[in-house]
Amino acid sequence: xxxxxxxxxxxxxxxxxxxxxxxxxxxxxxxxxxxxxxxxxxxxxxxxxxxxxxxxxxxxxxxxxxxxxxxxxxxxxxxxxxxxxxxxxxxxxxxxxxxxxxxxxxxxxxxxxxxxxxxxxxxxxxxxxxxxxxxxxxxxxxxxxxxxxxxxxxxxxxxxxxxxxxxxxxxxxxxxxxxxxxxxxxxxxxxxxxxxxxxxxxxxxxxxxxxxxxxxxxxxxxxxxxxxxxxxxxxxxxxxxxx
Amino acid sequence: xxxxxxxxxxxxxxxxxxxxxxxxxxxxxxxxxxxxxxxxxxxxxxxxxxxxxxxxxxxxxxxxxxxxxxxxxxxxxxxxxxxxxxxxxxxxxxxxxxxxxxxxxxxxxxxxxxxxxxxxxxxxxxxxxxxxxxxxxxxxxxxxxxxxxxxxxxxxxxxxxxxxxxxxxxxxxxxxxxxxxxxxxxxxxxxxxxxxxxxxxxxxxxxxxxxxxxxxxxxxxxxxxxxxxxxxxxxxxxxxxxxxxxxxxxxxxxxxxxxxxxxxxxxxxxxxxxxxxxxxxxxxxxxxxxxxxxxxxxxxxxxxxxxxxxxxxxxxxxxxxxxxxxxxxxxxxxxxxxxxxxxxxxxxxx
Numbered sequence: 001x002x003x004x005x006x007x008x009x010x011x012x013x014x015x016x017x018x019x020x021x022x023x024x025x026x027x028x029x030x031x032x033x034x035x036x037x038x039x040x041x042x043x044x045x046x047x048x049x050x051x052x053x054x055x056x057x058x059x060x061x062x063x064x065x066x067x068x069x070x071x072x073x074x075x076x077x078x079x080x081x082x083x084x085x086x087x088x089x090x091x092x093x094x095x096x097x098x099x100x101x102x103x104x105x106x107x108x109x110x111x112x113x114x115x116x117x118x119x120x121x122x123x124x125x126x127x128x129x130x131x132x133x134x135x136x137x138x139x140x141x142x143x144x145x146x147x148x149x150x151x152x153x154x155x156x157x158x159x160x161x162x163x164x165x166x167x168x169x170x171x172x173x174x175x176x177x178x179x180x181x182x183x184x185x186x187x188x189x190x191x192x193x194x195x196x197x198x199x200x201x202x203x204x205x206x207x208x209x210x211x212x213x214x215x216x217x218x219x220x221x222x223x224x225x226x227x228x229x230x231x232x233x234x235x236x237x238x239x240x241x242x243x
Numbered sequence: 244x245x246x247x248x249x250x251x252x253x254x255x256x257x258x259x260x261x262x263x264x265x266x267x268x269x270x271x272x273x274x275x276x277x278x279x280x281x282x283x284x285x286x287x288x289x290x291x292x293x294x295x296x297x298x299x300x301x302x303x304x305x306x307x308x309x310x311x312x313x314x315x316x317x318x319x320x321x322x323x324x325x326x327x328x329x330x331x332x333x334x335x336x337x338x339x340x341x342x343x344x345x346x347x348x349x350x351x352x353x354x355x356x357x358x359x360x361x362x363x364x365x366x367x368x369x370x371x372x373x374x375x376x377x378x379x380x381x382x383x384x385x386x387x388x389x390x391x392x393x394x395x396x397x398x399x400x401x402x403x404x405x406x407x408x409x410x411x412x413x414x415x416x417x418x419x420x421x422x423x424x425x426x427x428x429x430x431x432x433x434x435x436x437x438x439x440x441x442x443x444x445x446x447x448x449x450x451x452x453x454x455x456x457x458x459x460x461x462x463x464x465x466x467x468x469x470x471x472x473x474x475x476x477x478x479x480x481x482x483x484x485x486x487x488x489x490x491x492x493x494x495x496x497x498x499x500x501x502x503x504x505x506x507x508x509x510x511x512x513x514x515x516x517x518x519x520x521x522x523x524x525x526x527x528x529x530x531x532x533x534x535x536x537x538x539x540x541x542x543x544x545x546x547x548x549x550x551x552x553x554x555x556x557x558x559x560x561x562x563x564x565x566x567x568x569x570x571x572x573x574x575x576x577x578x579x580x581x582x583x584x585x586x587x588x589x590x591x592x593x
Binding site for chain 2: 008009010011012014015018033034036055057058079080097098099100151
């Protein structure tokens with residue numbers, strides 16, 4: 001089993017390293033001190049499992065999960081977190097509470113082996129949504145582009161479009177693809193700024209210049225840069241309710 | 244039961260305070276010469292003692308007719324009737340006492356010689372009873388105000404306790420558990436380092452518990468607490484945490500509220516240094532200028548990081564500076580160019 005360790009404290013990493021060395025089937029392929037390194041390591045090393053600290057500089061554990069969770073199994077490692085622990089229990093995601101024993105780590109490894117054997121993946125979007133303090137809305141979108149991570153402030157997003165298994169974020173003339181559903185995106189965004197105008201579109205209300213009626217019961221939203229997006233009947237009533 | 248009855252000393256004092264009244268009654272009775280001084284005394288002293296106890300009964304009356312909640316007419320009627328009845332009963336008792344003294348031949352013919360002298364004591368009896376009632380009302384008022392004072396004091400103590408409990412509860416659980424995890428890691432790699440970390444942690448916890456119970460502490464003690472905290476964080480963060488401390492020695496004796504800068508130092512590490520990949524340096528400055536003390540705490544922070552504090556720590560500091568120093572205390576916060584700076588300024592009282 002190929003494993004990556006992610007923790008911003010050197011001592012915490014060395015403890016995991018020491019415990020893991022006693023397991024002959026475990027190969028440690030990366031040690032990362034922050035979330036960005038973790039994303040890079042997962043992309044390049046393709047490990048089976050990561051031990052992921054929650055509080056880290058730049059990207060926290062949930063943001064890392066959001067970026068790489070579809071490719072790797074995860075065991076969270078944390079000292080204390082009111083909201084996250086409940087979410088872990090609800091979604092059956094394993095976690096270690098610092099300080100932890102070698103036995104507890106062995107148990108977590110057993111669970112992980114079983115999950116890997118079943119081909120399970122962590123429930124990324126449900127977990128990241130539930131682990132945040134209630135009412136907290138996403139302020140930035142993270143998009144993985146190979147080993148790189150793009151950070152887009154939600155204010156800079158024009159609209160979001162569903163494309164098969166992906167959603168496309170449009171921002172400053174560029175398009176960023178991310179593997180998630182439009183429903184998941186809708187749930188995490190502030191619904192006073194972003195409106196689901198159509199089955200396939202979420203619009204940043206700030207970008208809207210006008211609404212055109214172009215067929216019976218059917219409208220088009222004209223954006224500041226001239227882009228035309230279809231607006232469904234429910235989408236139209238949502239928009240009018242907000243404006 | 245009347246409170247005075249349960250305390251021997253106060254009872255004796257109370258009875259002694261009646262002796263001038265007994266002397267006065269003696270004079271009244273023996274004024275026209277039909278009763279001898281000894282006879283008058285034999286009537287006055289025992290009967291005064293009896294009436295002293297009778298007057299204590301007005302305490303119960305005072306209890307059931309509280310001054311604040313009863314209208315003046317009712318009070319006048321109640322105490323008027325009570326004093327007349329009591330005094331009349333007292334006169335009857337005096338008469339019987341005179342008859343008794345006469346019949347057992349201590350003072351033969353006493354009853355005949357006492358024509359109406361003792362009946363003249365009626366107004367005095369009424370007056371004494373009303374006086375006793377007034378004194379009782381006074382006592383009750385004093386008692387109540389003492390209780391109120393005690394309650395306020397208890398409330399103050401309670402509030403301070405609660406405040407310190409919240410402060411202590413604010414000792415970050417992340418800090419505690421991560422420190423324990425560091426010890427766990429050090430145990431196998433660096434046993435003496437593990438022991439040192441244990442001692443540092445114990446030292447920090449003990450200090451924060453001790454300092455918390457005091458009203459104010461020397462700044463030097465507060466600084467030592469911050470130092471022991473930073474020593475521990477230094478073990479956790481290693482190279483990422485730098486500490487730059489310049490404190491003039493004459494600042495150490497200035498009195499400050501306990502745990503004043505501790506929450507600020509914790510914020511500097513948790514919200515400033517920890518979210519930065521490269522880390523940074525926490526600056527601590529303290530200097531005296533004239534009669535005032537200036538403390539400056541400064542740390543870099545990542546403007547893009549989402550780790551924003553709740554502001555509870557800072558608010559707490561503001562509140563306590565205001566409480567201890569009033570308008571003479573100042574807390575300024577600057578947040579610019581990726582640097583967070585808090586300046587505290589207040590009079591140095593040692």
